[in-house]
Amino acid sequence: MQLSDIKTVGVVGGGTMGFGIAINFALWGYPTIISDLSADVLAGTKANINHALQLFVEGGLIGQPRADETLARITTTTDLAQLAARSDFVTEAIIERLPDKQALFKRLDELCPPHTILASNTSRLVLSDIGAHIGRQDKLVLTHYFAPPHIVPGLEVAKGPGATDETFEITCELLSSARKIPIRVRGEKSGYLLNRIQHAMAREASQLWAEGMASAEDIELGIVSTFGFRMPHEGPFLHYDLAGIWKWPEDVRNPRAIENEKLREQMLKAQPWFVDPANFEEAVEKRDREYIRRLKELYWEDTDR
Numbered sequence: 398m399q400l401s402d403i404k405t406v407g408v409v410g411g412g413t414m415g416f417g418i419a420i421n422f423a424l425w426g427y428p429t430i431i432s433d434l435s436a437d438v439l440a441g442t443k444a445n446i447n448h449a450l451q452l453f454v455e456g457g458l459i460g461q462p463r464a465d466e467t468l469a470r471i472t473t474t475t476d477l478a479q480l481a482a483r484s485d486f487v488t489e490a491i492i493e494r495l496p497d498k499q500a501l502f503k504r505l506d507e508l509c510p511p512h513t514i515l516a517s518n519t520s521r522l523v524l525s526d527i528g529a530h531i532g533r534q535d536k537l538v539l540t541h542y543f544a545p546p547h548i549v550p551g552l553e554v555a556k557g558p559g560a561t562d563e564t565f566e567i568t569c570e571l572l573s574s575a576r577k578i579p580i581r582v583r584g585e586k587s588g589y590l591l592n593r594i595q596h597a598m599a600r601e602a603s604q605l606w607a608e609g610m611a612s613a614e615d616i617e618l619g620i621v622s623t624f625g626f627r628m629p630h631e632g633p634f635l636h637y638d639l640a641g642i643w644k645w646p647e648d649v650r651n652p653r654a655i656e657n658e659k660l661r662e663q664m665l666k667a668q669p670w671f672v673d674p675a676n677f678e679e680a681v682e683k684r685d686r687e688y689i690r691r692l693k694e695l696y697w698e699d700t701d702r
């Protein structure tokens with residue numbers, strides 16, 4: 398199987414995530430079928446899609462003809478069998494409840510043609526549980542989007558326990574063809590990769606709020622205006638590089654106290670992750686130019702220069 402064999406995609410669940418996931422595929426040329434439990438829900442799904450596309454047009458992302466074509470590529474049904482029969486790739490975005498997801502994957506496995514890849518958008522569950530009762534273990538993947546999924550470019554992709562490299566690669570190619578940025582996750586854990594990182598911050602923020610360290614407003618503002626401000630440019634690894642933390646004396650960085658052996662060895666090297674030390678100054682200047690552009694755009698737009 399190759400990417401060109403994916404002609405039509407299905408999205409099961411037309412809620413907060415499903416409608417946006419459908420927009421991505423349809424926007425980039427894939428006829429897309431959405432199924433949900435009732436015609437009433439699907440009417441809401443269609444209305445949400447229409448509204449989101451209008452915002453794309455108003456925002457200058459696409460023109461009205463492209464919005465119309467996208468809308469025309471999307472159909473809805475309450476009949477899962479209809480979706481399954483026509484879909485080469487199905488994304489599940491239903492309620493986050495294991496028995497419901499297991500039952501759905503079992504039905505999809507029975508109803509879809511043998512080549513169809515089945516993807517879950519689960520936030521907390523794992524594929525070995527969701528797909529425990531299906532035959533096509535080789536075609537089970539995670540495609541975990543971030544809300545709003547029709548706008549946020551990155552998402553994480555992981556293999557089910559028996560999934561092949563081919564399934565994984567086609568999934569990544571499919572998402573790239575819809576202008577998404579697939580982040581390749583190698584293992585399986587609840588929350589996989591990015592939600593674990595995201596939730597670590599959310600957990601600490603709410604705990605500190607509960608302890609009375611700061612108001613919710615100040616915590617929010619603090620995150621957005623400090624490391625959140627930097628985040629479009631750098632994550633923790635590039636930050637370690639550009640802040641020059643790797644240059645600090647060993648007794649200040651204290652790498653020997655790190656329990657994980659792999660990480661301890663990495664930190665003992667006292668080297669940046671990505672930046673070539675010979676180009677350090679240049680990389681810092683490039684960062685600063687980017688930050689100044691963003692400072693001007695986000696915070697200084699109304700000041701008299």
Ligand SMILES: NC(=O)c1ccc[n+]([C@@H]2O[C@H](COP(=O)([O-])OP(=O)(O)OC[C@H]3O[C@@H](n4cnc5c(N)ncnc54)[C@H](O)[C@@H]3O)[C@@H](O)[C@H]2O)c1
Binds near residue numbers: 415434490493497501
């Ligand atoms: N909301 C988020 O920010 C977010 C982000 C990433 C992942 N997710 C995950 O995406 C999935 C969907 O989340 P959501 O926020 O879109 O939920 P939602 O409640 O907005 O939408 C779920 C939809 O699925 C439908 N549904 C429920 N059971 C069904 C079934 N058996 N068959 C067909 N349709 C069914 C519901 O009618 C509803 O329209 C969950 O697994 C969630 O954990 C959510």
